[in-house]
Amino acid sequence: xxxxxxxxxxxxxxxxxxxxxxxxxxxxxxxxxxxxxxxxxxxxxxxxxxxxxxxxxxxxxxxxxxxxxxxxxxxxxxxxxxxxxxxxxxxxxxxxxxxxxxxxxxxxxxxxxxxxxxxxxxxxxxxxxxxxxxxxxxxxxxxxxxxxxxxxxxxxxxxxxxxxxxxxxxxxxxxxxxxxxxxxxxxxxxxxxxxxxxxxxxxxxxxxxxxxxxxxxxxxxxxxxxxxxxxxxxxxxxxxxxxxxxxxxxxxxxxxxxxxxxxxxxxxxxxxxxxx
DNA sequence: CTCAGATCCTGTGCGC
DNA sequence: TGCGCACAGGATCTGA
Numbered sequence: 001x002x003x004x005x006x007x008x009x010x011x012x013x014x015x016x017x018x019x020x021x022x023x024x025x026x027x028x029x030x031x032x033x034x035x036x037x038x039x040x041x042x043x044x045x046x047x048x049x050x051x052x053x054x055x056x057x058x059x060x061x062x063x064x065x066x067x068x069x070x071x072x073x074x075x076x077x078x079x080x081x082x083x084x085x086x087x088x089x090x091x092x093x094x095x096x097x098x099x100x101x102x103x104x105x106x107x108x109x110x111x112x113x114x115x116x117x118x119x120x121x122x123x124x125x126x127x128x129x130x131x132x133x134x135x136x137x138x139x140x141x142x143x144x145x146x147x148x149x150x151x152x153x154x155x156x157x158x159x160x161x162x163x164x165x166x167x168x169x170x171x172x173x174x175x176x177x178x179x180x181x182x183x184x185x186x187x188x189x190x191x192x193x194x195x196x197x198x199x200x201x202x203x204x205x206x207x208x209x210x211x212x213x214x215x216x217x218x219x220x221x222x223x224x225x226x227x228x229x230x231x232x233x234x235x236x237x238x239x240x241x242x243x244x245x246x247x248x249x250x251x252x253x254x255x256x257x258x259x260x261x262x263x264x265x266x267x268x269x270x271x272x273x274x275x276x
Numbered sequence: 277c278t279c280a281g282a283t284c285c286t287g288t289g290c291g292c
Numbered sequence: 293t294g295c296g297c298a299c300a301g302g303a304t305c306t307g308a
Contacts, residue, residue, distance in 0.1 A: 080285090109285095109286095113285065157278085262281085263282085265300090
């Protein structure tokens with residue numbers, strides 16, 4: 001479900017609920033389903049955050065961080081995770097946060113590929129899931145063509161796999177990888193080592209552009225991505241190749257191809273995207 | 277070390 | 293209508 005734009009939209013939605021109201025909001029209680037997500041939620045750590053005031057929200061890669069006084073709540077939406085503000089419980093609710101303003105914030109995740117963790121604020125830079133993350137294409141200027149050229153050295157992987165590797169660059173998932181490669185005219189199977197500086201410049205710019213455009217549109221809803229408010233995204237109406245196999249390329253009318261590349265379905269226009 | 281493939285889950289949609 | 297299968301937006305582990 002969620003790549004960088006969707007996570008950014010959810011983070012902004014949570015900000016509206018938790019940070020924007022004039023009065024500070026405290027956490028009264030957190031309940032966990034005790035079912036395993038990617039991690040097991042430590043019941044003891046949930047008790048530590050009782051009574052703490054919510055300070056701020058942050059997005060790091062595809063993670064959302066809710067900063068409290070001494071602790072942070074860290075969540076990752078996996079494939080099917082969502083946050084919503086609603087009193088009624090639903091199937092696959094895993095974390096329910098009872099707030100001092102009498103609202104309930106719930107993390108729901110049918111496939112349970114998501115993550116919910118509580119850590120001390122002082123430990124955030126040592127948090128194991130954060131230590132090997134690459135630069136953020138939206139937030140950091142160090143992500144550019146020169147950077148991609150440098151990290152591609154000695155890598156035999158197809159370029160699509162390279163840009164989906166969160167150690168190389170964060171936030172790009174299966175939809176936006178296909179879209180960015182289309183925008184930059186690069187075939188997804190091109191070996192990373194073979195791309196020129198010019199192509200890497202185009203690719204870095206395309207990644208930034210597509211992620212920012214998708215944020216402006218409120219993210220991409222293919223089947224179940226929802227804002228915290230319950231509304232859907234809009235970028236699915238502007239996808240150029242993802243999910244469009246056998247349709248015609250918008251620019252040249254050539255039939256769009258698809259193929260599984262390193263385990264993920266991939267889409268491209270064989271005319272606009274040439275294999276080197 | 278690098279890489280491809282399997283794996284963790286549930287829900288949905290398709291063909292038969 | 294019902295069943296079985298393929299597939300889905302991610303990250304991590306295994307074994308070659």
